[in-house]
Amino acid sequence: MHVVLTGANRGIGLALADRYRAAGHSVTGTSRDGSGGLALDVTDPDAQRALAGRLGDRPVDLLVCNAGVYLDKGQSLESGYPAKMWADTFAVNVTGVFLSIQNVLPHLRRARTPKIGIISSQMASQTTAPGGSYIYRASKAAALNLGRNLAADLRGQGVAVGIYHPGWVQTDMGGGAAAIPPAEAAAGLMARFAALSMGSTGCFETWDGRAHPL
DSSP states (O other): OEEEESSTTSHHHHHHHHHHHHTTOEEEEEETTSTTSEEOOTTOHHHHHHHHHHTTTOOOSEEEEOOOOOOOTTOOTTTOOOHHHHHHHHIIIIIHHHHHHHHHHHHHTTSSSOEEEEEOOGGGOSSSOOOOOHHHHHHHHHHHHHHHHHHHHHGGGTOEEEEEEOOSBSSTTTOTTOSBOHHHHHHHHHHHHHHOOTTTTTEEEETTSOBOOO
């Protein structure tokens, strides 16, 4: 199996890359600085096209859109959340996901059972909305919406799309007090990707297999 994985240089992405390689799969990992494999700024259309070109004619069995940022921690409603922070976050967490899928899609179509996994968050849910972190929550909600609409459009092409909450993970983003280590999140996500099918396309699930409220 050939896996293309954005944000593969640390945290969940690195844990996924390591586990897939250990299981004998081929991984094309990317990160902004190239430390996760190939250099890719997911917000840059030219860089995305260049990455697709480097894949040549290789099929991609699984694309994992994992690259993301959480820039608005601790922002104040009264004086925070500047416009540039909104733009920078959406560029990575939403546009970056779309560009990755758009450019890798021809390679996914070459695979027998192509799949796309979008790493969103429980913070995307409009049902469980405790407030705060407005930019990150809005961007992850947009990624969830994007994934569900892509699932509808790609159903006829046999490409399954799943959207996932990876858990509260002990990463730079999640913090040291988070509930689970990256290895546990990665193991759960791999099981979700393996289970993803045309019957479950468009799902929003947790890393441990529970349906998440929209």
